Amino acid sequence: MITRMNHVSIFVLDQDSAYDFYVNKLGFKVHTDASMGPDMRWLTVCPPEQPDLEISLMSIQEGMMFKGDAAAQMRTMVSEGTFGFGVFECNDLMATYEELKAKGVEFKKPPTKEFYGYEALFKDDSGNWFSLGQKKDKK
Known part of the structure; x- marks a missing residue:
């Protein structure tokens, strides 16, 4: 039985830039930053309370995951904001x-009241976009 998820990937165009964005702008903490061989880096961050x-923060490069033109296609999709979401x-x-x-x-959308609470939409430095929400008070 699967009990939980402990890793998730966000594809980024540049890991150094993503590091700066997620750590210095969003306030996430670095969990792991390790070399995995030539031009490979395992970089993970986490929200401070999670x-x-x-x-x-997975770099998009040709290799084991992306063959042929797939890396270029993925970089295009991410940079155009048509792939990543969270x-x-x-x-x-x-x-x-x-x-x-x-x-x-x-921010692509300022804070707005929605049926489920409040939401704003923002983009990271690679083009991935995210919802930032605050749930309704449960009274």
């Missing part, structure tokens, strides 16, 4: 929105 979920939560959307915006995070 250290058991490692997000692998959902993050926070406790105070307005405060987090203002903090991230001040750090240069590009």
Whole structure:
């Protein structure tokens, strides 16, 4: 029986730039940053309050995962914002929105009230986009 997920990948165009974005702008913590041979790096980060979920910032390059033109096609899809997507939560959307915006995070949609709570949409430095939400208070 599967009991949990502990790793998930986000494909990035440049791991050094992604490191800066996820650590210095989003405030994630580095879990692992290790060389895996020539031009290969295992880089994982995690939200500070969720250290058991490692997000692998996976470089898109031709090799074991991407054969032939697949790496170039994947880089195009990611950079155009047509591939990556995720959902993050926070406790105070307005405060987090203002903090991230001040750090240069590009928002595609400002905080908006939705039926499930509040949501804003932002992009990372590679083109992946994310929902940032605050759930409704349960009263």
